Amino acid sequence: MQVKEYKPLIVAFCCNWCSYAGADLAGNNRLNYPADVKIIRVPCSCRVNPMFVLRAFQRGADGVILCGCHPGDCHYTSGNYYTRRRMALLFSMLDYLGIERERTRVEWVSAAEGAKFAATMNDFAEKVAALGENKRLEDLRCKK
């Protein structure tokens, strides 16, 4: 059997109103990004519980990215402001535990920013790929 080329698995949580629409726009414009990026739709970035982020890593994700409306543009007025605080603290804590910073990211992508969505995913996937497999937050039981 051929050795599989290492491809990072990336989970992207996208808010329904901006980022998910931004991802759709990237599709409309046929802007490529790696297929390793898998999107989960949430109503607002503030729906993303830190437990989901850790769960993704546990289950084998190599990178987790949250996308939401730009600060000030939240469909629910303030959701992404809370996301910003929560994830700033969570990511800082993960870094403190020695987990690679580049594995986590928050990016604000509006519904009009299809190009930014694609560029962000390309960049993120590249950075995560450079880190290699997620070893520091893995659950060996979940490895194939």
Added chain:
Amino acid sequence: MQKITRDVLVEKAVSLLENGSVSCVLGWKKGEFDYDITPAVFESKEELVSDFIFDDFCGANFSKYLVQKTRKVEGKILVFLKPCDTYSFNQLLTEHRFDREKVYAVGIPCEGMVDIGKIKAITGDGISSIVCGDTIKVNTIYDESFDINAKDVLLERCINCKSKKHVAYDELIGEEGEVIESNRFDEVARLEAMTPDERFAFWQNELSKCIRCNACRDVCPACTCEKCVFNNPKSGVENKAPANEFEEKMFHIIRAFHVAGRCTDCGECSRVCPQNIPLHLLNRKFIKDIDSFYGEYQAGAEVGSRAPLVNYTTEDIEPCDVFERGND
């Protein structure tokens, strides 16, 4: 070492009990040895006189007990609160966890509590008696005796005491203290200054000791959830054991996150950890980050204050910028 004596507290408790102001007293009860003090509910003068104790081993924070006790006890509960305990007390009030009307809080001064682990590290096993004081006198069954400077064996949280000020009480015994400039974040800063690999190795080693006994959670005055997510099979994170390295990290990250902005840094988690994991360094990391990202915030300093994670400003730091700031 404590400036206030046990007798003063007993006298206060007895008088409040006897005049009917309170129906019971939350206090420290003497143990088998001179150091194994148990939190207890005293209901009579006799119990207080014979068993109530207050000395350098009375580290236990009673605030959390109020959540359950106020629901069960008729009448008011007298609770003695050291300065650091008052922060937990206020934080619980902020979160509506108990009825303030059911508590009579007496603030008592604290000169710092000592760590029996540190004493044993000096004396070894076989302690037969300990006499508290600025110099702690320890005798062992091996006919050895030790004079230990109390300042050298303080609990970690007392070395880095953040406040001698009581932020809540109905009555204060002794003088009003001050908030103290502590060096409590030095150790966090030391870890931050390490390379990621070193930090990973440090935490991997520490957290691998965890036996998931839940003592940290169960003693924590911020962890008063009716049902903890780690006990709830539907939460997706429930477990009874640190099944592997991931579960160890998961438990401690999520626990620290859940108390972030609510943790008063009372240090009980590290005090009770049977494996001596420096758990306070996780909570302090959040406190340090909160202070530097969102402005200084002391949970429990005021009742009703808005915790940083249920608050925001439009100018908050972006998650991608936290690393630059964290390493300053």
Added chain:
Amino acid sequence: MLKCSIDALNGVFAKIAADATLYLPTDKDGSTVYAEWSEGVELSNALNTAKSPKDFFFPQVEDLMKFKVEGKSISVDDIRSESEDFVVFGVRACDVRSFDILDRVFLVEPYDSYYASRREHGVIISMACSKPAETCFCRTFGIDCTNPGGDIAVWKTEDSVYWNANTEKGEKLLSKLGLEECSDDAVNAQKEKTEKIMSKLPLAGLTTDGFGGGKTLDLFNRPEWKSLSESCLGCGTCTFVCPTCQCYDVKDFNTGNAIIRYRCWDSCMYSDFTKMAHGNNRNSQVERFRQRFMHKLVYYPENNEGIFGCVGCGRCLAKCPISMNIVKVMKTIGGNAE
């Protein structure tokens, strides 16, 4: 009786480790833990380890099996891993007794093959105590800490280590170690000295009077349970440091590709212990607290010829966050029973 000098001990360890994995108490980050021996790992001088050695036979987490569901078929994988030979060195008398207590649970029907297999593959080298701590009360349960059981018993003095095989398994191992014969004078002298200290221990006078089989009705409804349990946090510290607590839960973990069925220690202090479809047996902390001590002091002896479910190692005395423990229970409940 055989002996080697302290200096030669590392060489002996190397010999043991040549055929089986050797574990011994060592000092790490300020506490004493069992670790796998390799060159440079030093035997601790501490009285005992923070966690008991029951992990070797009854690990905190143990995978039992793995199964996959595909379509309508289920395939089960054997993922057992308890067939490795190992030796545990330095087990104190109290902890040695704990294995007897566990045996009476796991080695009767329904026979626990995981535990049995580990027992079979493990050799226990015990070590006599010479410097007991104030928290020790093994004597209360008739344990002689100067004369520990196990497959091989060891006495360590200032300059030498004395070895004596108690079982065939021990004999076999000991014969391979090339130790010299010696008299037991030094050992007897140490025993005598330790005996004296034992009688000076603060808990020396603690007895099991008032406890044991048949005492259920006397003790169950004692009012003191309430005040004793009042400050109990319901954490699992006592359970998890206890050498004799043997309760476990069996759980399934869905890895996404398969289900791993594993067991892990449980604690009767937990609110969801033995939770069943109808709810819980014990709904308050008083009940849960009482269960733990009634089990060790009444139910277990009742079912096991009077053997108590506690060995007096003192770990729970040292580790309970609120310093409530079996000694305080025995003194409160038992004392009044007299």
Added chain:
Amino acid sequence: MQRIGVFVCWCGSNIAGTVDVVAVAEALKKEPGVVFSANYQYMCSQAGQDLIKQAVKEHNLTGIVVCSCSPRMHEATFRKTAAAAGLNPYMVEIANIREQCSWVHKEMPIGTEKAIILGKAAIAKVNLNVPLTPGESPVTKRALVIGGGIAGIQTALDIADAGFEVDIVEKKPTIGGKMAQLDKTFPTLDCAACILTPKMVDVAQNEKIRIFSYSEVTEVKGFVGNFDVKIKKKARYVKEELCTGCGACTEKCPMKKVPNDFNLNMDTKRAIYIPFAQAVPKVATIDPDYCNMLKNGKCGVCSKVCTAGAIDYTQKDEFIEEKYGAIVVATGFNPISMDKFDEFAYNQSKDVITSLEFERLTNAAGPTAGKLLRPSDGKHPEKIVFVQCVGSRCDACNEKGKEYCSKICCMYTAKHAMLTRDKYPDTDVTVFYIDVRTPGKNFDEFYRRAVEEYGVHYIKGMVGKVSPEGDKLMVQASDLLDNKQLKIEADLVVLAAAIEPDKSARPLATMLTASMDTNDFFTEAHPKLRPVESPTAGVFLSGACQGPKDIPETVAQAGAAASKVIGLLAKDKLTGNPCVAHSNELMCNGCSSCERVCPYGAITYEDKEFRMPDRTTQIRRIAVVNPAVCQGCGCCTVACPSGAMDLKGFASEQIMAEVDAICK
């Protein structure tokens, strides 16, 4: 266990071009719970939808996964299809294999693999879906308008015109607001009173409209469609229903030295007064701070002269409780205080005035009966200096002023300058400006006329200092274009003071749980797409309470707010979004974390008695989500430490199942 049907759409070649749809359908058929799988060229077509409906019936499906285009495109379509087939519409999940798969990946194997994973995630989610039913709540067919200025008046009239009852709450004794104080309006120069007062009369005469003047909202409870509002009618010591507005009392009242706030205290009124002739309601009001009868029981003149017997010195504040379906905030604005701007000598000289005071000085009903006279000595000013941007466009660190542009000042200053030159051609008028901002229909033309036809001097530069010298004012200013410092002698200086939201807005916002920006302007639900709605459902915004506005804009927004209210009140029942938060009361700590992050005020607390497993009872504080108010963002679910709070349709278990499926 669900019985799930998977429907893979080709979308012509849009999906089928890079995704092997047959392989996807085959692969997904093996997933747990899937009992049927199909592929079709266009699932959204009638034939495609029929295929789904048929499969639901034939295979007794309980859940549907459609692998197709974005849910933003056709989720609603397939939900309707499901409903038509007798399934709960919320048992449908979409796997987006077009926008987020076939369109962004080029190679068939990669696209196919990803499509299968996205399908699995959708299946994992649908496995945990439960039927959801949107909550319904009745609608009280009455609206409340808070504020009786032009914004409130227009909103009320439009709502009433549609046949719904409206109440206006106005804190002053009369409606009319700021516009009633104006003289002429830019850019057409029609008389404010001429266009406003007929509307005020319309309001008074409209049987659908009630006016609570001299009243305030003191408590708001409830939610969209069902607000319970408490209104305080302040005692005016005059029986409204009896007073005929004849004015006899206001002429006879011996207390003459009461500052007249309607004229910005530039003259006086009596202790019993009617603010102005066209006031609505035209009812007298006694100022208790000045009335001798109320203060020390001596006088009673008004009572004696009132033939209608309307005077009632014993009147008390009255509280009215009323139910409303919608609330419109129209609390308006005020000029900021000039106290901090010492450099303009506002507090030192009576001849330094604000533009609103200038309005009163030129208004025929004003203190000078419309003659432009200096407040200090009543002389005709020969030289007038207007200063723009006083307190507007300040830096955030500047504590004196506001960061924003007050928007209306450029135009009303041009108006004042023009009118002055028109009426008093001998008067010299200079305007100091930083920028002249005239983006509005006929605005720049208007400003140019002021300069070109009326000879108003516009000087680019700010006034640095105004100092009274004798009976003149020395104005020291920059002329930036000439690079000179000017010192001009003036008779009157008019300051275009910044405007700010009325002070009553902040406490009102708290009552309404409507959010505000840092300047205390109400925040709109969406800055572009929902400009007249507050984020709090059922609360609408009209006029300057949302941001600085001129009259046409205010009226336009008032109409827009009215149409939103009419749209709401026209419904008999409100159907909510069923994807709302709900709290598990057994796990809730009552800690208020969720309430604090909820942008809609959807969460309240109640004390509930619980029977504990140990057979004791406990009373605990628990959170209750009002599904009619919740918009389903899910912020509370993360704020909740115990996990008691979850979001229907996006439950934690569902999202984690998706994560698991993706990472498998």
Added chain:
Amino acid sequence: MSNSKKYLREEIIRISGVNPKKCMRCGKCSATCPAYDEMEYHPHQFVYMVENGNIEPLLESESLYRCLTCFACVERCPRSVEPAKLVEAVRLAAVRKQGNNRMTANDVPELIDDETPQQLIVSAFRKYTK
């Protein structure tokens, strides 16, 4: 803008702590300035010229020594630009150049008379000398 101009501008901005970009060109500083007529370049011009890196003429200009540092412009500026601090920074840049001291100790005796407060001379000495 040349590099040297850029460098000088950065230097002035750094010393003054002023962000000239905040200026909205209202001219209130110059409107306020009591020394306006004495100055070749006026406060608002200082802000504008520093922002554009056109600092050389300012360094050469007598205006530097005409500013009274009364801070009226700082007080009145609605944008918190603080022009006087910029003037001060440019003045510092000027006097720090070799041989550019505006005042030496030798000048002091000449200036002493009954009407000038000594404090004024001291502060002038401080201000005009490296």
